[in-house]
Amino acid sequence: MKYLCLIYEDEAAWGKMPKAEADTMMGEYFAYTADIKRSGHYLGGNALQPTQTASTVRVRKGKVSTTDGPFAETKEQLGGYYLIEAKDLNDAIQVAARIPSARAGSIEVRPIMEYNAG
């Protein structure tokens, strides 16, 4: 099954982090990504620019409206994701638990909806 692991964390914390610590964290991410590529779990993944770069688009009555944000009053923001292939939810949970940000933030694990072809 395919799962999307959504990484939520306090994006302000990244900015306040000393450089050495941020480098260690990045190193952990590179090692983790290499690891789940080797184990065959990795399908894709990306880190996202912080929420102040985000735009929200809606179409209402045929009219496009664009606003900045979202700036919801939450402590954790979506900061990146991995798309993985896992045997089942237990397997996916084990993969998600090793994402470095799981220690400070949280990972939402969502199964990908499969449509029957034909």
Place this chain on the structure above:
Amino acid sequence: MPADEIRRMVESVYRADSRRVLATLIRLLGDFDLAEEALHEAFATALLRWPETGVPDHPRAWLVSTGRFKAIDQLRRRARFDASLARVADQLDSAVDPAQDVREDAVEDDRLRLIFTCCHPALPPDARIALTLREVCGLETEAIARAFLISAPTLAQRIVRAKTKIRDAGIPYQIPSRADLPERLDGVLHVVYLVFNEGYSATSGASLIRRELSGEAIRLGRLLVELLPEPEALGLLGLMLLHDARRETRSSASAELVLLADQDRGRWDRAQIAEGCTLVERALASRRFGPYTLQAAIAAVHAEAPDSAATDWPQIVGLYDVLLRVESSSVVELNRAAAVAMRDGPAAGLALVDGILSRGELADYHLAHSARADLCRRLGMTSEAIASYRRALELTRQEPERRFLERRLRELSP
């Protein structure tokens, strides 16, 4: 064999084995609802066939094979409307011969798979309880709804959602890996403990169905001890047996609450206490015990005392000290304070209770205020006792407790 005798035979196989058959069918068919239909089809077929053919040598294996066959048949019929089901049916049909899958240890593994799936941490807590009672214990939806004082449709919906999540999120039908087992077993034990408490704590309303819940929790506890004799599983079963042994004496004939100190210990179930104590000793000897075993050890000290005054209070305080180190909580602290009051006198207990209340954590917990009221009463601080009993009365939701507190207030009022 006469038809009504066969019917009784089928009924007794159903009572003894329907959950085992279901657990295996879920594994073979990979779907809860399909397995449940197959289970009922299998028993319906048994009622028709067994009067002619006689009862098969291995009724359980026969039921699994028949159920599986019926399910594949059902899928083929539905495949006329949904082509993808034909492939599923073919896959199931070419799988291993189910007769190989009903060996004793495989069947027992299926029962564990079912328990761990129903208690999976990815399911909402109340759904875990509902699903466990429905699938593992075989309780009817209406009975579970009555016990939890919610409507049957609400409960049924909770179960449907849980099954949908099991399927769509890919919750596997498996026993957790060794690395995950301690945490996952804790989760299962917690479900069993909640079921027991639900049946044990309230003494009003639908008391019969609540007693059934405690009975189911004890049966689940026994099943876990049999399948996975980990120390905390032993401890939890011991704890439930020791509490349940006092059940009959916890309320009077007129349904009034009777405190531990006033209970008729001659009516405690001695056989059950002996069994509970043995389990506690086994769990303690493992040196890998946790909070359930420690609570059970405390219950065992109470159970073995001839009366409240002769209870080994220093040992109880000591056990609470260990419990606080394992699982720090204000409620455990409160219970420890009550034990200290018995060991060192009410003034020492009151100082501890006031300390806990001043932190504010238990400010809305009725038992904290009734414990304080009781200590004040014993110290002759009547007006403080009245104030605390009144606060407890405002907070309690249980009818027998309300009557108990009102009785105390009447005794204190001039």
